[in-house]
Amino acid sequence: MVKAVPTWLRWLAWIFVILAALLLLAPLVVVVGVSVSESQFIAFPPNGFSLKWYGNALGSREYVEAFWLSLRLAALVTLSATLIGGAAAIALSRRRGGQALETFFLSPLVIPSIIFAIGMLMLWSSLFGVTSFLALWIAHTVVALPYVLRTTLAVLAESDPFLEEAARTMGASWPRRLWHVVLPQCRPGLAAGAFFAFNISFDEAVLSLFLRNPGLNTLPVQIYGQLEFSPDPTVAAVSTMMIVLTVTLIVLLDRLLGLNRVAST
Amino acid sequence: MTDRREAWLFLVPGLALLVLGFVLPILRMLVLSVLGPDGLTLQQFARFFQDGYYPSILWRTVRMSLVITAITAAIGFPLAYITSRVGPRLRLWLIVMVILPLMTSVVVRTFGWMVLLGRSGPLATTLRDMGLVGRSFSLMHTEAAIVLGMVQVLLPFMVLSMLGVLSRLDPRLEEAARTMGCSFLQTIRRVVLPLAMPGVVAGSLLVFTLSASSFITPSLLGGARIEVLAGSIYKSVTQTLDWNFAAAQSVILFLGLALVLIPYLRLGARHG
Amino acid sequence: MQITTRSLFGSVAISLFAMPALADEITINSFGGAYEEAHRACVIDPFEAATGAKVNIVTAYSADAFAQLRAQKDAPQFDVIHFSGGQEIVGASEGLLLPITPEMVPNLADVYDFAKEGVAKGEGPAYQIAAVGLVYAADKMPEAPTKWADLLNPEYSDRLVLTDISNGYGMIGLLMLNQISGGTMDDIQPGLDAVSKLLEQGAIVVSKSPEIQQEFAQNDAWLAAYASDYAYTLQKAGLDVKFVQGEEGTPASFITASLVAGRDNVELASKFIDMELSPEAQACFSEALRYTPTNSKTVLADDVAASVVYGPDATAGLMRFDPIKIEANRSAWVEAWGKTIAR
Numbered sequence: 001m002v003k004a005v006p007t008w009l010r011w012l013a014w015i016f017v018i019l020a021a022l023l024l025l026a027p028l029v030v031v032v033g034v035s036v037s038e039s040q041f042i043a044f045p046p047n048g049f050s051l052k053w054y055g056n057a058l059g060s061r062e063y064v065e066a067f068w069l070s071l072r073l074a075a076l077v078t079l080s081a082t083l084i085g086g087a088a089a090i091a092l093s094r095r096r097g098g099q100a101l102e103t104f105f106l107s108p109l110v111i112p113s114i115i116f117a118i119g120m121l122m123l124w125s126s127l128f129g130v131t132s133f134l135a136l137w138i139a140h141t142v143v144a145l146p147y148v149l150r151t152t153l154a155v156l157a158e159s160d161p162f163l164e165e166a167a168r169t170m171g172a173s174w175p176r177r178l179w180h181v182v183l184p185q186c187r188p189g190l191a192a193g194a195f196f197a198f199n200i201s202f203d204e205a206v207l208s209l210f211l212r213n214p215g216l217n218t219l220p221v222q223i224y225g226q227l228e229f230s231p232d233p234t235v236a237a238v239s240t241m242m243i244v245l246t247v248t249l250i251v252l253l254d255r256l257l258g259l260n261r262v263a264s265t
Numbered sequence: 266m267t268d269r270r271e272a273w274l275f276l277v278p279g280l281a282l283l284v285l286g287f288v289l290p291i292l293r294m295l296v297l298s299v300l301g302p303d304g305l306t307l308q309q310f311a312r313f314f315q316d317g318y319y320p321s322i323l324w325r326t327v328r329m330s331l332v333i334t335a336i337t338a339a340i341g342f343p344l345a346y347i348t349s350r351v352g353p354r355l356r357l358w359l360i361v362m363v364i365l366p367l368m369t370s371v372v373v374r375t376f377g378w379m380v381l382l383g384r385s386g387p388l389a390t391t392l393r394d395m396g397l398v399g400r401s402f403s404l405m406h407t408e409a410a411i412v413l414g415m416v417q418v419l420l421p422f423m424v425l426s427m428l429g430v431l432s433r434l435d436p437r438l439e440e441a442a443r444t445m446g447c448s449f450l451q452t453i454r455r456v457v458l459p460l461a462m463p464g465v466v467a468g469s470l471l472v473f474t475l476s477a478s479s480f481i482t483p484s485l486l487g488g489a490r491i492e493v494l495a496g497s498i499y500k501s502v503t504q505t506l507d508w509n510f511a512a513a514q515s516v517i518l519f520l521g522l523a524l525v526l527i528p529y530l531r532l533g534a535r536h537g
Numbered sequence: 538m539q540i541t542t543r544s545l546f547g548s549v550a551i552s553l554f555a556m557p558a559l560a561d562e563i564t565i566n567s568f569g570g571a572y573e574e575a576h577r578a579c580v581i582d583p584f585e586a587a588t589g590a591k592v593n594i595v596t597a598y599s600a601d602a603f604a605q606l607r608a609q610k611d612a613p614q615f616d617v618i619h620f621s622g623g624q625e626i627v628g629a630s631e632g633l634l635l636p637i638t639p640e641m642v643p644n645l646a647d648v649y650d651f652a653k654e655g656v657a658k659g660e661g662p663a664y665q666i667a668a669v670g671l672v673y674a675a676d677k678m679p680e681a682p683t684k685w686a687d688l689l690n691p692e693y694s695d696r697l698v699l700t701d702i703s704n705g706y707g708m709i710g711l712l713m714l715n716q717i718s719g720g721t722m723d724d725i726q727p728g729l730d731a732v733s734k735l736l737e738q739g740a741i742v743v744s745k746s747p748e749i750q751q752e753f754a755q756n757d758a759w760l761a762a763y764a765s766d767y768a769y770t771l772q773k774a775g776l777d778v779k780f781v782q783g784e785e786g787t788p789a790s791f792i793t794a795s796l797v798a799g800r801d802n803v804e805l806a807s808k809f810i811d812m813e814l815s816p817e818a819q820a821c822f823s824e825a826l827r828y829t830p831t832n833s834k835t836v837l838a839d840d841v842a843a844s845v846v847y848g849p850d851a852t853a854g855l856m857r858f859d860p861i862k863i864e865a866n867r868s869a870w871v872e873a874w875g876k877t878i879a880r
Contacts, residue, residue, distance in 0.1 A: 005449055013347050017359070020344050023417055024366055027377025031369060034380075040774050044380045044755075088279035091272040103527075105279065108287055109474040110522050112495045114502050115515045116287065119294035121608040129612035138286045145279065147422075147471065154467035155429045158460070174271055188429040195425065199367045205481070210605055213614050214564055214593030223370050225569035225596040231747045232774075239373040246368040250361050318876050384756040401695045401739055403756070489701035489742040490878045497875075503600035504703040505868040506607070506627055 028243060035236035053237035062222055063238060070202055070219040073133070077140040077201035082194040084141070085148030089189070090182055092149075093156040102153070106146045113143065117210040124211075131211045136218075139211060140201040147200060148193030155189030298512035309513035319497070319514070323521055326494040329408060330477040331525075333415045337472045338465060340416070341423030345464075346457065348424070349431040360428075367421045375485045378414045379405060382486070406488035414486045415476050422475065423468040430464030431457075470529065477522055494518050562591040563616035563806050569596040571770065572826065579821035584812050590805055599624050599705070606633055606797065613797050616806040620661075621792045622705035623860045628795065629659035635796040637661065641807040644814035644832060649852060652791065652831040661795025664813040665828035667764040668846045668855065669709045669788045672749075674759045676777040685717050685783035688762060689731060695739030696759035698752045699732065702874050703744060708867075709788045710762035711874065712858045717785055722862045725870060729877045742878055746770075753778060764790060765845065769827040780844075787846065789855040792828070823847075829855075 005013075030044050038048030057063050092102055108116070116139070124135050163185070167177045183190075205220040212221060223235050299305050313319045348359045366374060380386055382404040392398045404410050434457065442452040458465075480495035487493070494514060501511035565581075567573040573596060581592045595615070597605065603624040606613060610633065620628075628634045636659045639645045645653060645662060652663040671682045677696075682688075688697065700707030715721075715728025736742070741758075743749055746767055752758035753776055768780035794810045796803065812818055819830035823837055829846045830837070837847055846852060863870075 009449060013343070016343055017347060020340060020420075021362055023340075023413075024362055024420060026381060027374050027417065028365060028369060030377035030380050031373055084278045084282060087275040091275035094272060099531075101276075105283065106470070106474070107519075108283075109471070110478060110519055110526075111291055112478045112480070112498050112515060112518065114480075114495075114499050115294050115511065116291060118502060118508070118604065118608050119290035119292070120286075121605065122610075123290045123293050125609040125613075126611040130609075130614045138282070142282060142287045145282070149279075150467045150471060151426055151429055154426060154463040155433065157463040158430050158433055188433060192425045192429045195364070196422070199364075203367070203371060205371070209597075209601060210608070212595065214595050217596070220370050220372070221596075224372055227372055227376075227747055231570075231750070235370075235373055239369045242368050242370075243365060246365060247361055250357070250364075254357055318872075318879070321879075379751065380755065383751070386755075406741065484744065489703075489744050490736075490880050492875060492879065500703055500871065503604050505871050506603065506624075507868050508607075510868075 031236050032240050032243070034233050035240040037233050037236075040232055053233040054241070056232075056234045057237045057241070060234070062217070063219075063234075066217050066219045066222040069217065073136060073140060073218065074198045074201040076137055077144050078194050078198040080137070080141045081144035081148050081197040082190055085145045085193060085197075086152055086186065086190050088145075089149050089152035089156060090178075090186065093153055094161075102149070105149050108143050109146045113204075113206040114210075116143075117207045120207070121210050131213055131216070133216060135211050136208060136216065139207045140204060143204065143207070144197035144200045147196035148190070151193040151196065152186050152189035155186055159185040294508070295512050295516055297509045298516050300509060309510050310517070312510065313513060313517055322492050322494050322497055323517065325408075325491075326477055326518070327521055327525060329411060329415075329493070330473050333412055333419065333476045334469050334473045336412065336416050337419050337423045338469055341420055341427060341468060342458075342461070342465065344420075345424045345427035345431050346453070349428060349434075350436075363421050363424045366417055371418065371481050372485075374418065375414055375482050378410065378417075378486055382410050382413070405486065406490060408487065408491060410486040411483045411491065411493075414482045415479070418482060419472045419475055422471045426468030426471060427461060427464040430461050434460055466529070470526070473526070473529075474522060477518065561589065561805065562593060563802050563809060564593040564595065564614050565617040565809070566595045566597040566602040566615060566619055568598060568619070568621070571773075575822055575825035579818045579825065580809070580813050583818070584809055587812075588805065588808060592809070600703075603628065607631070610799075613799055615797045616800050616802050617809050618661075618795050618797055619792060620795070621667075621790060622708075623791075623863055625660040625793045625795050626655065626860050626864045629655065632659075633798055634659040634661065635798040635803065637796055637807065637810065641803075642811045642814065644811050647816075647832050647834045648814055649831055649833055649849070651855075651857065659795070659798075661793040661810070662814065663791035663793050663831050664810075664819065665792040665822055666831060666846070666852070666855065667706075667766050667790045667792065668782065668829060669706055669713070669762065669764050669790055670780055670782040672761045672763045672768045672771070672778055672780055674753060674777065675779040677757070678759050681779070682760060682781060683784055685713055685762070685785045687783075688714065688760065689717075689735070691738050693760050694735055696757065697735060697740040698749055698758045698761035699735065699740050699742045700749070700761070700763065701742055701744040701878075702871060704746075705790055706762075706764050706767075707744075708863065708870075709790055709858065711870075712863075713762065713783070713785070713788055722859060722866075725866075725873070729873060732874075733877050736878060750774065750776075766826050766828055769844070782846070786856050787854065789829070789846075789857050791857070791860075 033044050033046045035053055036049050036051065037046030038050040088105060120135065120139050121131065124131055164177055164181045167181050172180070203220055205224055208218040208221045209224065212218070223238065226235050298309055299307065301308055344363070348356055351359065382388060384401065384403040388404060389398070389402050393400070393402060438456055439452050442456045447455060478495050480493065480499050483491070483493045484496045495518070498511050498514045498518070501507045501514065567576045573594065581594070584590070585592055599620040599622045602618055603620065606615060606618060606628065625634060637645065637656050645656070648662055652666070656662055671687065673682055675681070687693070700710055702708040702711050711725070711728050711732065714731050715725045718727040718731045720727035741752070743752060749761055749763060749767065750771060753771060765780045768778055771778045794813050796806055796810065800806065814832055816832050816835040819832050819835045820837055822828050823830055823845055824841050827841070827845050829852060833849060837845070846855060
């Protein structure tokens with residue numbers, strides 16, 4: 001923390017962080033607890049201890065296939081949304097009167113996803129027939145786009161426009177300016193946006209629910225289906241594994257790439 | 266290449282995707298809002314405003330979204346600031362803490378709240394043991410439950426939006442303010458907050474629109490008796506199969522949010 | 538840059554995009570979880586073994602499946618579609634479904650008449666019936682309920698779970714409350730008044746089946762109007778609950794199988810429905826999930842027969858609220874219900 005912060009404020013900051021942790025993590029503790037419960041119905045505090053639900057999830061072809069599909073989809077969506085959204089943000093940040101366009105780019109956030117899902121399904125069926133992976137990819141990219149755009153624009157708004165101006169005066173061509181000046185400037189925004197894009201796609205249930213076909217079942221849809229008819233702790237086990245996977249991934253990324261350096265430059 | 270052409274080149278993929286992949290499908294659906302058995306009609310909109318029921322749902326949606334946004338910003342700003350100013354190790358764990366809720370399926374996460382807030386959850390039991398509430402007390406199926414659940418879900422969006430901006434702030438600015446005699450809190454108010462405004466606006470915008478258009482968390486935590494507009498739209502699409510009315514409700518939600526958002530975007534533009 | 542990504546990943550997408558549908562496979566919806574397991578064991582696996590065809594399953598509840606069917610009108614993906622909430626009536630009237638004849642589906646001849654009334658119009662026959670009655674916590678209720686009127690007992694109100702009418706069983710529960718409160722299918726106000734009184738006395742409203750389980754398991758609920766099959770699910774989950782038919786009558790909820798119009802595989806799809814209507818499949822379903830069979834030739838083991846409504850006399854005693862009236866009024870009723878329960 002910054003030096004010369006009053007001691008009482010430091011204490012307050014700690015208390016605040018602990019309370020925030022409680023708010024953010026309490027429901028997750030419940031989920032982890034449920035996942036090791038012995039009984040067949042979802043209960044908390046858990047009765048007994050058993051890892052059978054983990055075996056159940058890992059042994060289920062449906063869950064494993066759904067997981068890989070979601071992962072593949074989210075990775076592609078992250079790529080497409082970050083590229084398209086990042087480019088649009090750079091363009092918008094240097095236009096006068098980009099306000100209207102910016103609002104337009106944010107509109108997918110405002111329309112309830114069910115309306116988009118049904119509209120997309122109607123249009124796709126009349127043009128191409130049965131839905132496909134491509135339909136899901138497009139739909140997810142559309143809803144992920146605003147996040148990348150917002151986070152990148154926010155960072156660009158804070159950055160120094162004169163840097164690029166200076167590079168131009170010194171004769172740098174636009175691909176060079178882009179690579180050496182603009183991209184480093186938007187990096188934190190792009191990183192946050194990419195992260196959101198991945199999560200939006202990975203957790204998206206409504207579009208995936210309506211655009212699916214028998215070979216196209218994402219993890220959230222699989223979980224939703226299980227909870228609808230016969231919920232058992234398998235769902236909690238899947239979620240716990242996701243939690244562990246996330247923490248591992250982040251810590252690993254930090255060790256390998258120095259996430260902190262990326263986030264703070 | 267000139268700046269203008271470059272700017273267009275960068276915009277085209279996004280615009281194309283949005284027009285073909287979003288505007289067309291949405292129009293395919295929204296056009297139903299004015300179609301009736303015999304041509305164009307505003308009957309669906311009249312139905313929405315025929316009595317106080319649907320307007321009250323709209324009002325609740327907007328009101329709760331504002332409350333959720335305000336609370337999220339109030340928690341998110343200090344959290345983001347602390348995160349941006351602590352050492353690298355602690356920062357990593359704070360970031361992990363903030364994004365973990367995002368990585369669990371919304372349905373499961375909400376289930377966690379259902380257990381915590383239910384009649385036999387720890388909260389109700391404690392209050393009951395203290396003799397403060399009756400047997401049937403439960404926070405489930407209240408607006409407070411929705412707010413709590415939504416704040417948890419949406420806090421990551423707020424914090425990460427702010428973090429991007431805050432971590433780029435030059436700490437020397439703050440030091441300068443301190444040397445010139447500002448107290449710590451004054452520095453935050455006069456220097457950090459104004460500079461972090463684009464992040465605050467970006468985060469609030471995400472949180473506000475997301476809370477207004479989401480229905481899974483509100484419907485599970487708020488229950489059938491506390492309806493929000495997105496839930497009502499979902500019901501019209503899948504239960505009553507009244508797609509024309511669903512489309513009309515979406516148009517109204519869209520316009521309602523635009524009314525709130527346009528002044529806000531202006532605010533963001535001024536600060537940007 | 539964008540072009541590079543396209544060529545990199547486009548090929549993957551396009552190969553999926555252009556995947557041809559094979560002639561000897563059909564696509565159906567099932568309801569997930571234990572239901573889907575039973576569906577697989579009782580119908581799908583034997584069907585695949587007998588015909589050599591492949592069955593693709595989309596896990597979708599009736600409402601979601603219907604929304605998908607309607608939006609995909611130009612290119613439906615389902616061959617056989619299953620509904621539990623009366624959606625086949627709307628589907629048939631909108632021309633989304635294909636009428637079934639006894640020639641296509643021989644087992645139809647043995648199905649009770651009331652389970653195949655709308656078949657000529659395109660509404661698929663019911664292959665299972667869920668009886669709706671009273672589900673109660675046997676270890677907690679001071680006295681076992683016997684009649685629908687027990688739902689109105691103020692002593693139980695704050696332990697009572699009502700179900701939102703967006704849920705098919707919830708709709709039936711409301712209509713039953715309405716009937717014992719003096720209402721008719723043309724006037725559900727008495728039912729709504731009864732609900733509003735129960736809510737004042739502390740009853741709660743849930744929307745989904747898992748929430749009922751939650752209420753009984755965690756929140757000390759005693760009583761709900763719900764279906765026999767779900768009572769059995771609760772029992773299997775380890776809860777001490779019992780199901781009893783109300784004295785005033787037992788309304789039934791139908792699970793139907795319909796052919797989708799505009800598909801090529803009508804013959805194979807008809808065979809699939811025929812198998813669902815067969816006595817063997819129906820007995821298997823009853824064994825697994827305690828549904829009432831609709832094929833009059835179905836033979837049940839004694840222990841199963843004891844816990845389901847079974848046989849021509851018992852099934853004749855089942856009542857069904859006029860589904861056409863329900864569909865005609867659904868939108869208005871859902872709105873009125875919403876206004877009644879709104880806080």
